[in-house]
Amino acid sequence: MYLKNTEVREKKNDYLKEKYYYVHHKSGLDVYVFPKKMSVTYALFGTRYGSIDNIFRLKGDKEFTEVPDGIAHYLEHKMFENEDGVDTFQRYAKYGASANAYTSFQKTAYLFSCTDNFKENLEILLDFVTHPYYTEQTVAKEQGIIGQEIRMGEDNPGNALAFGLLKDMYAQHSVRKEIAGTVESISHITAELLYRCYNVFYNLNNMSLCVCGDVDCEDVLSVCDRVLKIGPELEIETLRETEKPEVAKKRSVKKMKVSRPIFDIGVKNIDISPDPRERMRISAEIGILTNMLFGGSSDFYNQLYKEGLLSSGFGIWNEYNRDYSFITLDGETDDPEVIYDRFAEYVEKVKKEGIDAAEFARYKRVAVSDFVKSFDSTSEIANNMQEFIFDGGDILDYADILGTVTADESFELLKKLFREEYYAMSSVLPLDA
Amino acid sequence: MSVIKKKIAGGITLNIIPTEKFKKEYLSINFLTPLDASTASLNALTVKVLKRGTESYPDMQAISRALDDDYSAELYDKVYRRGETQVFGFSCLTLGGDYAVDGTDILGEALKITGEVMFRPALDNSVFKEEYVESEKKNLIDEIGAKINNKNSWAVSRCREIMCEGERFAVSELGTAEDVAKITAASLYEHYTKVIRSCRIEIFYVGSADEEKITSDVKALMSPLGDVDPAPLSTEVIRKARHEPRQVTEDVAVKQGKLILGFRTDAVLSDDDYHAFTLFSEVYGGSPSSKLFMNVREKLSLCYYCWAMPDAQKGVMFVSSGIENDNKQIAESEILNQLKNITELDITDDEFDAAKKSLVNGYKEIYDGPGSLESWYMGRMLAGRDDSPLENVERIMSVTKEQVAKKAAAVTLDTVYFMHGTEKADDDNGGDE
Structure with a gap:
């Protein structure tokens, strides 16, 4: 059946000098085309289905279904096998695309980048993701491969550090669980369970396609018309365990083969706005605040660096989305407890003294410049764009929102976010420590 | 997009890659010197100490704030290796001039800061400040130690060190902790003043600035040096393994074993027919449609990753994989098979065609990143050539299977390194706490 498209809408941002086209395709799929004169065209086909969606039901279902940890990621691997026995990588290989996929807490995304044969490659992407094929044999075969992926993760100190912290912060929320699950949990995955998850989450109304590159909107839509069938309108309800505002545990320590202790301090936040535009604004504020407080130009970082307590590997990670929110600070140091104490003291001092409006304005300019710089890569644009879309936001509006945040509001937010009972720290120490 | 070469002074070349593609401008200064155990640590430490402070920006925070004020310009220090050449220097990434609301010359300002960092360091008693040198020594020693944290790359480095013992290729680009410990503020400063005048200096600019303007900016930037007198660069190539394959096993406290096969390839980039070798390594282990991926991973489910990584300057190749300890023999024989x-x-035909298309796609992708363009041309220069990625497209397409088979037959196995994991796998979740 040939599907006609509804209206193509154009969205522009004059400061960024960028635009994209949006179509709600008749199949139910939201399609975004971001034109960019680059060699590489990048396409990202994603579903709002990640590792945290492990207890769910459809409208009309009485009971929730609980599935084994790691199943979203397992499903992602198994999508690459097809009924005719030809692996998806081999299909792409005919047209020279470089293909991949990833699963995060909140989404599963399939992607390719190519410099030729865009329409052929897009057809493969849309086709294989909308045609699941799992058998008990093919499912069993993947145990060995994913088992080794999990082992590699277990040997990665950074991974142990981050999940140690998530488990400290969250008592219940499934963001505390490893994305790929464990060797034990994935042993319970069956073809039937994969189909169950697929049929719920891989309906086109729950998905989006983001294409960035030197492409024509019409080309994208003509492939969509040819490949996509109308998806059922399902109402998915995902169970999120309620969390207390305080962290579940203040500390966790693990010993591994590392040369020097590594630490990760977390600030948990369960107060999340239900309004997507408000979320964009608060995200912007958190980004500016954390760079101002802890970034490369901050007093905190420079003082601790000078004292030999921190080195250049110090990093900041902010999350603020509909499902969870936290701030983390990670790095290497000889004694993690010293960093924790200094962090807590410093934040109290800032809370007491307030923030300087002119300083805040400087960091706002930095944030705007950094954001403009993120529009030089088709993969970066498509991935960022989809992050915004899945949280109800908009990548081109974000630049304007960055310009409107104020020091006063951000200071109020700071006082709300940074409280001792929301802090936790995970560390990984050398085996002989 | 071709390269315009400008002689800045004796031994100093500016390579301009003009393009309107990016919102950013990229300028990078590379000091090239023979990789040698006696100087590796000194070179690595030099750039780190230079980043600590200058005459006008006395500390790191002052430098960082000046960069922030220049539309969040980024300045990175770097140390890496190419064959038996050590490269150190700085890269500068700035927002394009048309985003300056006040007419600031954004790149020009960033180059003033970069020039200060390179040539007007903060001194005490006519040598580097002891405080900075001691603090960066500690950071560098920690960085050398922290290489063990990434087990994949650690295992490849161990294989390289063992296989190439006695060759300069075995030297780490960061040197050793023992060598770093011996350095003093005076010895480092003496080294610095000499080494910057005895390196070949290759500068890359990628962006839309006028050729004359960028040339005169770079001339001004490098004027403190005048003509330099570069030490000759070379890489010793051993075309065939000189002994029966060596087997080396080391116990490390991790769960996953890492198997690395080190080969002598009889192929280096300065060979006229190197592209035939490139195609061989692509067919063998360069993409998800390669033989290693399709067989060691997909068919036998032994691993999550299995790649072949050639070094085009040195004529060696490492095949790297993460496996269960017990599968070492079967994985090794399949890789060789x-x-x-x-x-x-x-x-x-499909495999062959897929490998060609994958390489061609990769060549065209190079044009989308300033860093990838620089990396391509730097490699070519060291091999005494200047062909562009696009010129290699035709070359690759004309290679025959017989040529590839011939290249494969010339590869000899030198060293098999196995990092044997001694940690028990805890398959019941929750063992992490």
Whole structure:
């Protein structure tokens, strides 16, 4: 059946000098085309289905279904096998695309980048993701491969550090669980369970396609018309365990083969706005605040660096989305407890003294410049764009929102976010420590 | 997009890659010197100390704030290796001039800061400040130690060190902790003043600035040096393994074993027919449609990753994989078996075509990133050539299976390194706490 498209809408941002086209395709799929004169065209086909969606039901279902940890990621691997026995990588290989996929807490995304044969490659992407094929044999075969992926993760100190912290912060929320699950949990995955998850989450109304590159909107839509069938309108309800505002545990320590202790301090936040535009604004504020407080130009970082307590590997990670929110600070140091104490003291001092409006304005300019710089890569644009879309936001509006945040509001937010009972720290120490 | 070469002074070349593609401008200064155990640590430490402070920006925070004020310009220090050449220096990434609301010359300002960092360091008693040198020594020693944290790359480095013992290729680009510990503020300063005048200096600019303007900016930037007198660069190539394959096993406290096969390839970039070798390594282990991926991973489910990584300057190749300890023999023989299959012309048309298209796609992708363009041309220069990625497209397309089989047959196994994991796998979740 040939599907006609509804209206193509154009969205522009004059400061960024960028635009994209949006179509709600008749199949139910939201399609975004971001034109960019680059060699590489990048396409990202994603579903709002990640590792945290492990207890769910459809409208009309009485009971929730609980599935084994790691199943979203397992499903992602198994999508690459097809009924005719030809692996998806081999299909792409005919047209020279470089293909991949990833699963995060909140989404599963399939992607390719190519410099030729865009329409052929897009057809493969849309086709294989909308045609699941799992058998008990093919499912069993993947145990060995994913088992080794999990082992590699277990040997990665950074991974142990981050999940140690998530488990400290969250008592219940499934963001505390490893994305790929464990060797034990994935042993319970069956073809039937994969189909169950697929049929719920891989309906086109729950998905989006983001294409960035030197492409024509019409080309994208003509492939969509040819490949996509109308998806059922399902109402998915995902169970999120309620969390207390305080962290579940203040500390966790693990010993591994590392040369020097590594630490990760977390600030948990369960107060999340239900309004997507408000979320964009608060995200912007958190980004500016954390760079101002802890970034490369901050007093905190420079003082601790000078004292030999921190080195250049110090990093900041902010999350603020509909499902969870936290701030983390990670790095290497000889004694993690010293960093924790200094962090807590410093934040109290800032809370007491307030923030300087002119300083805040400087960091706002930095944030705007950094954001403009993120529009030089088709993969970066498509991935960022989809992050915004899945949280109800908009990548081109974000630049304007960055310009409107104020020091006063951000200071109020700071006082709300940074409280001792929301802090936790995970560390990984050398085996002989 | 071709390269315009400008002689800045004796031994100093500016390579301009003009493009309107990016919102950013990229300028990078590379000091090239022979990789040598006696100087590796000194060179690595030099750039780190230079980043600590200058005459006008006395500390790191002052430098960082000046960069922030220049539309969040980024300045990175770097140390890496190419064959037996050590490269150190700085890269500068700035927002394009048309985003300056006040007419600021954004790149020009960033180059003033970069020039200060390179040539007007903060001194005490006519040598580097002791405080900075001691603090960066500690950071560098920690960085050398922290290489163990990434087990994949650690295992490859161990294989390289063992296989190339006695060759300069075995030297780490960061040197050793023992060598770093011996450095003093005076010895480092003396080294610095000499080494910056005895390196070949290759500067890359990628962006839309006018050729004359960028040339005169770079001339001003480098004027403190005048003509330099570069030490000759070379890499010793051992074309065939000189002994029966060596087997080395080391116990490390991790769960996953890492198997690395080190080969002498009889192929280096300065060879006229190097592209035939490139195609061989792509067919063998360069993409998800390669023989290693399709067989060691997909068919036998032994691993999550299995790649072949050639070094074009040195004429070596490492095949790297993460496996269960017990699967070492079977993985090793399958990796060698796939190599043998290629020598016997057991390559399907699909495999061959896929490898060519994958390489061609990769060549065209290079044009989308300033860093990838620089990396391509730097490699070419060291091999005494200047062909562009696009010129290699035709070359790759004309290679025959027989040529690939011949390249495969010339590869000899030198060293098999196995990092044997001694940690028990805890398969019941929750063992992490």
